[in-house]
Amino acid sequence: MPPVDARDEPVADGAHADLIVLRPQGLYCPAGDFYIDPWRPVDRAVITHAHADHARPGHGHYLCSAEGAGLLRARLGEVSLQTLSWGEPLHWQGVRLSLHPAGHVLGSAQVRVEDRGQVWVASGDYFSTGSGERNPTCSAFEPLRCHCFITESTFGLPVYRWRPQAEVLADINDWWQRNATAGRTSLLMAYSLGKAQRLLAGVDASIGQVLVHGAVEPLNEVYRAAGVALAPCLHAAQATSRDMMSRALVIAPPAVHGSAWARRFGDFSDAFASGWMQLRGARRRQGVDRGFVLSDHADWPGLQAAIRATGAERIIVTHGYEAVLVRWLREQGLQAGSFRTEFGDDDGDAAVQSSSSM
Ligand SMILES: [Zn+2]
Ligand SMILES: [Zn+2]
Numbered sequence: 069m070p071p072v073d074a075r076d077e078p079v080a081d082g083a084h085a086d087l088i089v090l091r092p093q094g095l096y097c098p099a100g101d102f103y104i105d106p107w108r109p110v111d112r113a114v115i116t117h118a119h120a121d122h123a124r125p126g127h128g129h130y131l132c133s134a135e136g137a138g139l140l141r142a143r144l145g146e147v148s149l150q151t152l153s154w155g156e157p158l159h160w161q162g163v164r165l166s167l168h169p170a171g172h173v174l175g176s177a178q179v180r181v182e183d184r185g186q187v188w189v190a191s192g193d194y195f196s197t198g199s200g201e202r203n204p205t206c207s208a209f210e211p212l213r214c215h216c217f218i219t220e221s222t223f224g225l226p227v228y229r230w231r232p233q234a235e236v237l238a239d240i241n242d243w244w245q246r247n248a249t250a251g252r253t254s255l256l257m258a259y260s261l262g263k264a265q266r267l268l269a270g271v272d273a274s275i276g277q278v279l280v281h282g283a284v285e286p287l288n289e290v291y292r293a294a295g296v297a298l299a300p301c302l303h304a305a306q307a308t309s310r311d312m313m314s315r316a317l318v319i320a321p322p323a324v325h326g327s328a329w330a331r332r333f334g335d336f337s338d339a340f341a342s343g344w345m346q347l348r349g350a351r352r353r354q355g356v357d358r359g360f361v362l363s364d365h366a367d368w369p370g371l372q373a374a375i376r377a378t379g380a381e382r383i384i385v386t387h388g389y390e391a392v393l394v395r396w397l398r399e400q401g402l403q404a405g406s407f408r409t410e411f412g413d414d415d416g417d418a419a420v421q422s423s424s425s426m
Contacts, residue, residue: 084184084186085098085099086098086188086216087099087163087181087183087186087188087216088104088181088188088190088216088218088384090407090408090409091103092108093106093107093108093109093110094106094107094108094110094409094410095190095218095407095409097163097165097181099161099162099163099183100160100161100162100163100165100181100183101160101161102114102131102160102165103127104116104179104190104192105121105122105123105192105411106124106127107121107124107409107410107411109124109126109127109128110127110128111127111128111129112127112128112129112131112160113127113128113129113130113131114131114132114165114167114179115130115131115132115136115140116132116170116176116177116178116179116190116191116192116193117132117136117139117170117172117173117175117176117177117192117193118132118136118139118140118142118143118173118174118175118261119173119193119261119262120143121410121411121412122192122193122411123140123143123144125144125147127147128148129148129149129150130144130147130148130149130150131149131150131151131152131158132149132151132152132167132175132177133151133152133153133154133167133169133175133176133177134151134152134153134154134175135154135169135174135175135206135207135294136151136174136175136176136177137149137151137175138174138175138290138293138294139173139174139175139261139287139290140175142286142287142290143261152166152167154167154168154169154207154210155167155168162183163181163182163183164181164182164183165179165180165181165182166179166180167179167180168180168189168210168212169206169207169208169209169210170191170192170193170194170195170209171194171195171196171202171203171206171207171208171209172192172193172194172195172203172206172209172262172364172365173193173203173205173206173261173262173265173364174205174206174262174265174290174291174294174296175206175207175294176192176193176194176206177192178190178191178192178194178210178212179192180212180214186215186216187212187213187214187215187216188214188215188216188217188218189212189214189216189217189218189378189380190218191217191218191219191220191374192220193220193222193364193365194209194219194220194365194366194374195209195363195364195365195366195370196209196366196370196371196373196374197230197366197367197369197370197373198229198367198368198369198370198372198373199232199369200373201230201232201233203266203364204266204269204270205262205265205266205269205291205296206296209374211374211377211378212378213378213379213380214378214379214380215380215381215382216380216381216382216383216384217375217378217380217382217383217384218383218384218385218386218407219371219374219375219383219384219385219386219393220365220366220385220386220387220388220411221371221385221386221387221388221389221390221392221393222343222365222366222387222388222389222413223343223363223365223366223367223368223371223388223389224368224371224385224388224389224390224392224393225368225389225392226368227346227347227368228343228346228363228367228368229346229367229368229369230343230361230362230363230367230370231361233266233270233362234270236360236361236362237267237270237271237362239360240256240267240270240271240339240341240360241271241272241275243337243339243358243360244256244271244272244275244276244317245272245275247336247337248275248276248314248315248316251314251315251335252314252335252336252337253313253314253315253316253318253333253334253335253336253337254316254317254318254336254337254339255318255320255324255330255333255336255337255338255339256317256318256319256320256338256339256340256341256360257319257320257321257322257324257325257338257339257340257341257356258319258320258321258322258340258341258342258362259321259322259342260281260283260284260287260321261287262364263341263342263362263364264280264284264287264288264319264321265287265288265291265296265298266341266362266364267319267341267362268280268288268298268299268301268319269296269297269298269299271299271317273299273300275315275317276312276315276316276317277301277302277307277312277315277316277317278299278300278301278302278316278317278318278319279301279302279303279304279306279307279313279316279317279318279319280301280302280303280304280318280319280320281304281318281319281320281321281324281329282303282304282305283320283321284319284320284321285301285303288301301319304318304320304329304332313333313334314334314335318333318336322340325338325354325355325356326355337357337358338356338357338358339356339357339358339359339360340354340356340358340359340360341360341362342359342360342361342362342363343361343362343363343365343367345359345360345361345362346361371393372396375397380402381402381403382402382403382404383397383402383403383404383405384404384405384406384407385397385404385405385406385407386406386407386409386411387409387411387412390406391406394406
């Protein structure tokens with residue numbers, strides 16, 4: 069679907085009411101009477117993606133992308149859920165609503181809202197880089213033309229510039245190969261939803277067996293059911309021999325760091341895969357052998373490119389480095405502000421960031 073050019077559409081006379089506002093429950097569309105990723109229970113919730121801080125339990129009715137339904141159900145169980153195909157319009161109280169890929173995790177969506185000639189887009193979390201790379205485990209981020217763009221800013225600092233992911237994966241495979249040759253298990257910590265699957269889609273499974281933590285495998289099944297090719301893997305408890313274990317790559321959530329669960333591997337090298345690893349010192353403070361810079365969020369050039377592609381004159385910045393991005397946007401002559409949301413570091417990288425800020 070080509071980008072929608074909202075500026076070609078007629079605009080009514082006079083000032084427009086904001087299409088999306090901040091309420092104590094979350095981002096709210098008054099004209100359509102629905103919330104986007106609300107953090108308190110509401111009747112109608114449009115969910116951008118299944119990370120825990122965006123997809124919370126307790127809402128009356130849920131709407132998400134068809135691509136994201138499997139993950140949402142895996143996370144929330146049986147809920148009242150309506151789904152939309154990419155770009156499929158839905159009309160609520162005369163407001164036209166549609167979902168478009170954000171490229172962050174399987175099914176992650178931007179929410180496009182249109183009313184009386186005004187178009188607003190709420191990004192949720194998205195993956196966009198200055199070099200135009202895409203996340204191979206989900207539909208690619210789609211630039212949308214709009215009047216107002218609500219953007220995340222998780223990595224909204226100039227220091228965050230992602231290397232090509234093929235180079236990062238080659239580094240990971242090298243590290244794994246060297247450990248396997250030395251008879252040492254490779255323990256790679258990564259968030260179980262999204263990052264683990266990025267890794268499983270990119271590692272070289274000819275080096276050895278891939279083992280995963282119990283938190284990871286149910287999500288892998290959802291990805292595989294959606295047609296995403298992942299390396300074959302076993303649950304860590306299914307490792308059949310010391311030899312298999314010593315050549316294995318183990319993918320587990322950051323919470324296993326320093327735990328008895330991790331010590332079962334005996335001699336191992338550990339690493340984190342996270343955008344936070346870009347910061348000098350983050351790896352050392354985290355106390356792991358290696359840090360691989362791999363993120364499911366836009367880097368600084370990616371944020372700029374995505375914002376520019378919207379053509380929006382007004383930008384509202386959410387969770388991350390709001391002040392830095394707002395200042396940069398104002399320097400570009402754009403109208404910029406921020407919403408204080410309750411979204412977190414939902415790539416599970418919070419442990420890394422909080423310890424790196426100590
Ligand atoms: Zn987020
Ligand atoms: Zn997320």
